[in-house]
Amino acid sequence: MSTDAIVLLKEDHKEIRRLFREFQGAGENATAQKRKLVAQILEALTVHTYLENECMYPEVRRLLPDLEDDVLESYEEHHVADVLCFELAAMAPDDERYDAKVTVLMENVLHHVEEEEQEWFPKVRDGLGRNQLQEIGARMIEMRADAPRTPSEPLALKKALDAVTA
Ligand SMILES: [Fe+2]
Ligand SMILES: [Fe+2]
Secondary structure (H helix, E strand, O other), rough: OOOOHHHHHHHHHHHHHHHHHHHHOOOOOOHHHHHHHHHHHHHHHHHHHHHHHHHHHHHHHHOHHHHHHHHHHHHHHHHHHHHHHHHHHOOOOOOOHHHHHHHHHHHHHHHHHHHHHHHHHHHHHHHHOOHHHHHHHHHHHHHHOOOOOOOOHHHHHHHHHHHHHH
């Protein structure tokens, strides 16, 4: 199995896209199914965001200072998604704003994921060697075991708090 950081992050993106498609395919009144899918979406996003925030982004920022502006923009995009995830975690599928909020979350995340895959990952791969990407990936695999899994866990909130208190 590859431990290449970009390969691992793309696998997460693929799973996130799959969950989004399932939500879009769920019927308007399939509240139990929607509740379950949103729980899975929030978990996948919380884990993925944590690994990027705490490992991939700081490592790239340190090793490739030219990409700092991209990293800072990504932190802000994560922050917007964090807010929506946090709100959704406290909502029920029969709330009139539920589907709208999930839709806005999906639009935001898809835009961000496209930018990472089309523009950012190629720059990172050009700038870092195979070995560095494998080391970062190996660390992310270790960190995944203790990563927060719901948006309200302290570790998941850390970056959001940093953003408002900095
Ligand atoms: Fe990201
Ligand atoms: Fe990502």
